[in-house]
Amino acid sequence: AQTVTQSQPEMSVQEAETVTLSCTYDTSESNYYLFWYKQPPSRQMILVIRQEAYKQQNATENRFSVNFQKAAKSFSLKISDSQLGDTAMYFCAFILSYSGAGSYQLTFGKGTKLSVIP
Amino acid sequence: DAGVTQSPTHLIKTRGQQVTLRCSPKSGHDTVSWYQQALGQGPQFIFQYYEEEERQRGNFPDRFSGHQFPNYSSELNVNALLLGDSALYLCASSFRTAQETQYFGPGTRLLVL
Numbered sequence: 729a730q731t732v733t734q735s736q737p738e739m740s741v742q743e744a745e746t747v748t749l750s751c752t753y754d755t756s757e758s759n760y761y762l763f764w765y766k767q768p769p770s771r772q773m774i775l776v777i778r779q780e781a782y783k784q785q786n787a788t789e790n791r792f793s794v795n796f797q798k799a800a801k802s803f804s805l806k807i808s809d810s811q812l813g814d815t816a817m818y819f820c821a822f823i824l825s826y827s828g829a830g831s832y833q834l835t836f837g838k839g840t841k842l843s844v845i846p
Numbered sequence: 847d848a849g850v851t852q853s854p855t856h857l858i859k860t861r862g863q864q865v866t867l868r869c870s871p872k873s874g875h876d877t878v879s880w881y882q883q884a885l886g887q888g889p890q891f892i893f894q895y896y897e898e899e900e901r902q903r904g905n906f907p908d909r910f911s912g913h914q915f916p917n918y919s920s921e922l923n924v925n926a927l928l929l930g931d932s933a934l935y936l937c938a939s940s941f942r943t944a945q946e947t948q949y950f951g952p953g954t955r956l957l958v959l
Contacts, residue, residue, distance in 0.1 A: 732888075761946045773889070773936060773950035819888050823946045832879070832902050832945055834938075836888030 730755045732822050734837035741810045742845050748795075749805045749840050751820030759825040762796065763834070764805045768816040776818070779803065781825070807842075815844045848873045850939050850951035858957045859927050867922040867954045871939030877901075878920040879948060880912060883934040895920050896942065924956075932958045 731754045741747035753762070764776040779787045779796050786794050791811075795804045807814055820837040851870045859865050871878050877896045881889035891904035895914035914920045918939075924931055934955050938948035 763947075765950075770952070771934060771955075772952045773938075775947070775949060778947060821888075825946055832877075832894050833891035833904060834879075834881075834889070834948060835891070838886075838888050 730757075730760075730822050730824070730835045732820050732835050732837040734820055734840050736840045737838070738841045738843070740843040740845055741807075743810055743812060745810055746806060746808045747810055747842065749807075749818050749820075749842065751803045751805070751837060753801050753803065753820070753822050755801070755822065755824075757824055757826075761823050761825055762794075762803045763821040763823070764792070764794070765819045765821060765836075766814075766816045767819065767839070768813075773819070777805065810844045812844050812846060815842060817841050850875075850937055850949055852935075852937050852951040852954050854954060855952065856955045856957075858959065860959050861927055861929060863927050863958075864923065864925045865927060865956060867924075867935050867937075867956070868919065869922070869937030869939075869951060870919045871937075872949050875939035875941050875949070876918050877940045877942055877945060878914060878918065879938045879940070880920070880922045881936040881938065882906070883936055883953070885933070889936055892922070927958045929958050932956060 760781045762779045766774045791808045817839045819839045821834045879894040880892040883889040893903040898914045909925045934953045936953045937951045940948045
């Protein structure tokens with residue numbers, strides 16, 4: 729079974745500053761995807777960024793980038809130029825990339841509550 | 847481009863009752879997954895429907911059942927409600943050739959009294 733751990737229950741950052749959220753995961757598989765989802769108070773779970781495990785290059789989406797360390801099973805999210813609208817719960821998630829038992833379900837961490845301070 | 851929609855947004859039920867939640871997938875998607883998110887926790891996978899059949903199921907009792915219709919929309923049914931079923935129920939849709947990338951709806955908040 730796969731597990732995802734987010735060790736920072738809460739974080740805060742000043743507006744325009746940079747913040748990094750941590751995530752570690754455990755799996756014996758080699759082919760998988762990792763995601764960061766954002767859940768603001770409105771509850772809508774929004775996909776922020778996706779990383780394919782076979783790609784060594786770290787994914788980036790505008791102000792959001794990841795640091796993917798496959799050997800260490802680490803997948804951190806960096807938010808640059810933080811904005812008030814970035815205030816939300818952030819969830820790290822894992823999914824296997826092959827067809828078969830357990831392969832279609834996202835496994836989530838418990839989340840990190842990020843507050844952006846004006 | 848219509849995103850994932852869910853109804854109702856909120857629901858209050860009493861123990862022992864039955865509830866049906868509904869989900870319409872994002873335009874072009876054919877696969878629907880359901881997740882339960884308890885307060886302060888990450889979502890937990892309930893099951894996934896593809897081609898009108900349950901393809902995979904998480905660690906949830908048989909009180910949780912579902913259905914997928916020919917237009918790819920889906921229902922989640924929960925029988926004999928327990929207090930512990932109070933949660934946010936999230937629907938996610940994906941396309942069969944990109945199952946890994948799931949897009950979520952706004953959720954249904956269920957309160958069981």
